[in-house]
Amino acid sequence: MSRVGSSIVGTSVKRTDVIGKVTGTARYAGDVKLAGMLHGKMKRSTIAHANIRRIDASRALALPGVKAVLTHENVPRVLHYGAPHPRSISVTCDQYILDRKVRYWGEGVAAVAATSEEIAEEALDLIEVEYEPLPAVFTVEAAQAPGAPQIHETAYAGNVLFKPVVVTRGDVAQGFAEADLVIEGEYETGRPTPAYMEPNVCVCQWDNTGKLTVWVSTQAAFMVRGILAEVLGLPLTRVRVLVDHMGGGFGAKQDLFQHEFLCALLAKETRHPVRMEYTRGETFVGGRSRHPCKIWLKQGFKRDGTIVAREARTVFDSGAYGSHGPGVTIVGTTALTSLYRCENVRLEGRCVYTNAPIAGAFRGYGVVQTYYALDIQMDEAAERLGMDPVELKLKNAVREGDMAPSDHPLVGHGLEDCIRRGAAEVGWAALRQRPREQAGTLRRGWGMGCEMHGSSAYPGIKEQGNAIVKMNEDGTAVLLTGAAGLGTGAHTALAQIVAEELGLAFDAVSVVHGDTDIVPWDIGAFASHTTFMVGRAAQMAAAEVKRQLLQRAGEQLEVAAEDLEVRDGVIAVRGVAGRRITVRECMGPKLGIPAANLVGNGTYTPTKSYSFAAHFVEVQVDIATGQIDVLQVIPVHEVGKVVHPIAAAGQIEGGIQQGIGHTLTEDYVIDPATGRSLNAGFVDYKMPLSLDMPPIRTILLETAPDPGGPYGAKGIGEDPIIAIGPAIANAVHDAIGVRFRHFPITPEQVLAALKEKAGAAA
Amino acid sequence: MKRIVEVTINGERHELALEPYRSLLDVLRNDVGLTGTKKGCDVGDCGACTVLLDGKPVNSCLVLGVEVGGSEILTIEGLQRGPERLHPLQDAFMRHGAAQCGFCTPGFLMMASALLDENPAPTEEEIRFGIAGNICRCTGYTKIVAAIQAAARDKAEGKA
Numbered sequence: 071m072s073r074v075g076s077s078i079v080g081t082s083v084k085r086t087d088v089i090g091k092v093t094g095t096a097r098y099a100g101d102v103k104l105a106g107m108l109h110g111k112m113k114r115s116t117i118a119h120a121n122i123r124r125i126d127a128s129r130a131l132a133l134p135g136v137k138a139v140l141t142h143e144n145v146p147r148v149l150h151y152g153a154p155h156p157r158s159i160s161v162t163c164d165q166y167i168l169d170r171k172v173r174y175w176g177e178g179v180a181a182v183a184a185t186s187e188e189i190a191e192e193a194l195d196l197i198e199v200e201y202e203p204l205p206a207v208f209t210v211e212a213a214q215a216p217g218a219p220q221i222h223e224t225a226y227a228g229n230v231l232f233k234p235v236v237v238t239r240g241d242v243a244q245g246f247a248e249a250d251l252v253i254e255g256e257y258e259t260g261r262p263t264p265a266y267m268e269p270n271v272c273v274c275q276w277d278n279t280g281k282l283t284v285w286v287s288t289q290a291a292f293m294v295r296g297i298l299a300e301v302l303g304l305p306l307t308r309v310r311v312l313v314d315h316m317g318g319g320f321g322a323k324q325d326l327f328q329h330e331f332l333c334a335l336l337a338k339e340t341r342h343p344v345r346m347e348y349t350r351g352e353t354f355v356g357g358r359s360r361h362p363c364k365i366w367l368k369q370g371f372k373r374d375g376t377i378v379a380r381e382a383r384t385v386f387d388s389g390a391y392g393s394h395g396p397g398v399t400i401v402g403t404t405a406l407t408s409l410y411r412c413e414n415v416r417l418e419g420r421c422v423y424t425n426a427p428i429a430g431a432f433r434g435y436g437v438v439q440t441y442y443a444l445d446i447q448m449d450e451a452a453e454r455l456g457m458d459p460v461e462l463k464l465k466n467a468v469r470e471g472d473m474a475p476s477d478h479p480l481v482g483h484g485l486e487d488c489i490r491r492g493a494a495e496v497g498w499a500a501l502r503q504r505p506r507e508q509a510g511t512l513r514r515g516w517g518m519g520c521e522m523h524g525s526s527a528y529p530g531i532k533e534q535g536n537a538i539v540k541m542n543e544d545g546t547a548v549l550l551t552g553a554a555g556l557g558t559g560a561h562t563a564l565a566q567i568v569a570e571e572l573g574l575a576f577d578a579v580s581v582v583h584g585d586t587d588i589v590p591w592d593i594g595a596f597a598s599h600t601t602f603m604v605g606r607a608a609q610m611a612a613a614e615v616k617r618q619l620l621q622r623a624g625e626q627l628e629v630a631a632e633d634l635e636v637r638d639g640v641i642a643v644r645g646v647a648g649r650r651i652t653v654r655e656c657m658g659p660k661l662g663i664p665a666a667n668l669v670g671n672g673t674y675t676p677t678k679s680y681s682f683a684a685h686f687v688e689v690q691v692d693i694a695t696g697q698i699d700v701l702q703v704i705p706v707h708e709v710g711k712v713v714h715p716i717a718a719a720g721q722i723e724g725g726i727q728q729g730i731g732h733t734l735t736e737d738y739v740i741d742p743a744t745g746r747s748l749n750a751g752f753v754d755y756k757m758p759l760s761l762d763m764p765p766i767r768t769i770l771l772e773t774a775p776d777p778g779g780p781y782g783a784k785g786i787g788e789d790p791i792i793a794i795g796p797a798i799a800n801a802v803h804d805a806i807g808v809r810f811r812h813f814p815i816t817p818e819q820v821l822a823a824l825k826e827k828a829g830a831a832a
Numbered sequence: 833m834k835r836i837v838e839v840t841i842n843g844e845r846h847e848l849a850l851e852p853y854r855s856l857l858d859v860l861r862n863d864v865g866l867t868g869t870k871k872g873c874d875v876g877d878c879g880a881c882t883v884l885l886d887g888k889p890v891n892s893c894l895v896l897g898v899e900v901g902g903s904e905i906l907t908i909e910g911l912q913r914g915p916e917r918l919h920p921l922q923d924a925f926m927r928h929g930a931a932q933c934g935f936c937t938p939g940f941l942m943m944a945s946a947l948l949d950e951n952p953a954p955t956e957e958e959i960r961f962g963i964a965g966n967i968c969r970c971t972g973y974t975k976i977v978a979a980i981q982a983a984a985r986d987k988a989e990g991k992a
Contacts, residue, residue, distance in 0.1 A: 082929070084926055084927070085926070085929070085931075087934070088925070088926045088931050088934070089926065090934075091931040091934030091937045091938075092908075092918070092922040092925045092926055092931055092934075092937060092941060093868070093908065093909070093911075093912055093918070093922065094866070094867075094868020094869070094907065094908030094909045094911075094938050095868065095909075096934055097867070098867075098870075098935065100867075100871070101861075101867035103862070103865075103867075188853075264969075265969055266933070266935075266969055267870075267872045267878065267880060267933065267935040267936050267967065267968070267969050267970075268870070268872070268933065268935040269871070269872070315933075315934060316933065317870070317933045317934070317935030317936075318932075318933040318935060318969055318970055320969075347871075349874060350872065350873040350874065350875065350877070350878075556933065557932040557933025557934060557935075557970055558932065559929075559932070716928070716929035716975070717929060719929070719974075719975075720929045720932055720970070720971055720974075720975055723971055723972035723973075723974040723975065724932065724969070724970045724971050724972050725972075726972055727969075727971070727972035727973070728969070751873065751875065751877060752873055752877035752878055752967060753877050757967060757969070758972075759964050759967065759973075760959075760960040760961075760963045760964050760966070760973040760976070760977065761960050761961060761964050763960075763972055763973045763974070765974075766972060766974050
């Protein structure tokens with residue numbers, strides 16, 4: 071499918087990265103095999119909170135095949151940022167490679183390199199660790215209670231990570247005084263995990279010049295380079311990070327994980343390449359989950375539905391380390407300033423250390439939690455005001471010029487457009503009027519949820535997108551980008567943008583990525599910013615090459631460059647038939663004259679744009695079993711400009727799958743007494759499978775393009791996981807009249823709630 | 833103590849010396865160098881390591897290397913029909929956006945090819961049932977199901 075000219079952006083061209091994926095030749099970090107490669111394994115703690123009194127590796131070292139053992143006694147003791155964008159307000163500096171103390175069940179305490187995985191595993195059992203147990207806390211309440219054990223000395227106060235974020239707009243007291251209806255509720259969200267299919271893995275190798283090469287599954291190769299260099303005391307020229315393909319990350323693979331440091335150190339110590347791969351269980355235990363969250367939310371409404379006050383307190387459970395705790399808390403909490411307009415707002419968000427597994431960045435980044443609460447409360451408000459929820463949300467929906475959570479004015483009317491289009495698509499008005507279907511024990515209901523989410527991490531991080539575009543002597547072009555290929559199709563979208571800008575066929579643009587020694591610096595693929603920010607940088611770089619190209623063509627055609635245009639690989643004089651030259655002819659070497667060097671550099675530092683969505687959902691609840699099934703989803707997303715329709719829809723469908731999991735079945739559970747992991751595997755951690763997924767009819771809108779994005783395009787990655795949760799909870803209420811204020815909503819809870827409701831009615 | 837195992841993999845005969853405890857998945861990836869088959873869980877929960885063992889789909893992490901003596905194994909690397917000729921499922925997965933991160937994709941393709949061999953015209957329900965043992969975390973399965981339906985149609989119409 072070779073498309074040319076102005077039709078490339080907006081067309082589902084064949085993704086350039088997919089041929090390797092369907093033929094098995096795509097190389098992932100775990101596929102790297104080097105001569106003499108050893109295998110590393112980590113020993114993990116069997117206690118949630120303890121000082122290590124004694125650790126003895128002598129028996130492990132004596133095992134034939136064991137080449138090295140690392141413990142806190144022989145690794146560099148450097149306090150580091152385990153998450154990317156060090157020194158931003160989003161992350162904390164609270165981790166050691168290995169510490170004298172463990173802070174959660176399953177934390178790494180030692181690592182072994184051996185000639186086989188089996189020997190490495192055997193050696194782990196021979197490492198003796200004596201713990202001095204410390205009192206442990208597994209809930210935010212226990213962690214904040216007087217006398218609670220302090221988990222980190224670096225915390226802001228007690229176990230509170232950082233100074234709680236407070237956002238005030240207008241006067242909430244006055245707002246509530248003017249309200250005809252005040253609703254207050256407490257909401258609680260579970261601990262889902264990203265559960266990407268590719269377990270964390272890396273391979274490390276040092277060369278004789280003292281340079282470290284790392285093949286790793288990461289979303290943020292330059293952050294891995296930067297933090298490894300900082301902790302190992304190396305200049306950036308001595309660390310090279312390679313990422314070709316990676317098997318998903320969903321935000322969590324922004325962090326550096328313990329094995330990445332240990333693998334590098336084991337390789338150094340043994341002077342052999344070392345490979346370390348997490349088991350699936352370790353991917354849960356040593357990975358990153360979403361932050362469990364408690365939200366108290368109170369809103370005041372006028373009789374006509376106008377929101378006059380909103381007050382909220384959020385508490386995010388960071389687990390044993392800070393990771394993205396501050397960023398998630400700030401983004402999730404400040405999101406409550408928006409979505410539905412309100413002039414009087416007071417929000418307070420805090421983040422608390424516990425001895426639970428580490429929470430980190432995960433698609434939706436705090437907003438999944440807070441908009442779940444907000445949108446369920448809006449549904450409740452509609453009910454109590456005697457209004458239709460669609461009507462109430464439309465009345466209050468944010469719009470052009472409103473202050474976004476990032477404190478800059480919104481562009482367009484995307485949210486209203488999504489709500490209206492979805493309501494029309496499902497025939498919402500008629501659905502609300504209909505008699506509720508009841509077949510035996512089955513009850514059906516419809517619900518809707520809304521969201522907005524920013525592209526880029528501004529203002530928390532002033533990000534920067536970079537791109538280099540070069541043109542070859544045959545008129546083809548190469549894009550060099552640091553953006554990671556997470557699986558979203560980002561590289562294809564970027565190539566589409568370059569082809570569009572340069573007036574070339576899509577196939578004429580290739581992408582170089584995944585090598586920190588070659589490509590321009592990139593902060594990492596997250597915050598729905600790749601298409602928006604790197605896409606704009608690629609467009610700028612391509613525009614610079616185009617300027618040089620037309621200059622060259624102008625000299626050849628003896629016309630002014632300003633009078634030229636390039637389309638479909640042909641440069642022509644605007645408005646003059648016949649005066650033309652192909653890009654290939656223009657670029658090609660002439661007799662005795664070598665090729666030209668056309669290079670464009672694009673750097674873009676954006677503020678933020680917001681994408682919007684409304685999800686409409688039909689559910690079926692079996693009142694005999696408590697089972698909730700999602701029957702169909704109609705997601706409507708406003709994304710400014712669709713670059714690749716199939717890839718965009720794919721993001722939405724996948725986000726909805728994860729969101730359905732969050733809302734109904736997924737919860738990573740720890741023993742409340744010991745902090746031990748209880749369901750670190752795919753049998754006990756229940757994600758939606760093919761039979762569980764409903765039909766999804768995705769609708770993409772381009773009604774509010776952002777002038778900051780390439781051709782108006784905004785982000786799409788995070789949005790789809792946010793609105794689906796409240797849509798389901800609201801649909802369950804429509805079906806059985808029970809309002810749930812937490813997730814996941816389990817069958818047992820449905821049955822208990824129905825019983826309670828029947829008891830109350832009797 | 834290693835044992836000698838003779839096995840045909842993607843049409844090629846191999847003689848392998850294997851420790852008896854090693855999984856077929858491990859053998860394929862590390863001894864034969866076929867890394868297209870992925871390890872998502874190593875305990876039979878996710879299907880990423882699905883290969884065809886004498887035409888039947890198996891989780892290669894649950895089969896021991898020493899068990900496959902005399903068998904024919906097909907992996908993702910052998911699914912293609914020729915250097916320039918993809919299997920209709922591979923082509924459909926590309927066209928329909930059924931691969932995102934791609935880590936589950938080889939397993940899905942092997943499972944789906946077994947499904948179409950057994951049932952050339954599956955209903956959507958039969959497709960969803962057929963791939964229920966394979967986990968994908970990126971796509972919501974929508975486009976995977978669509979791609980398998982399209983490949984079945986292409987095969988029926990003799991396009992592939």
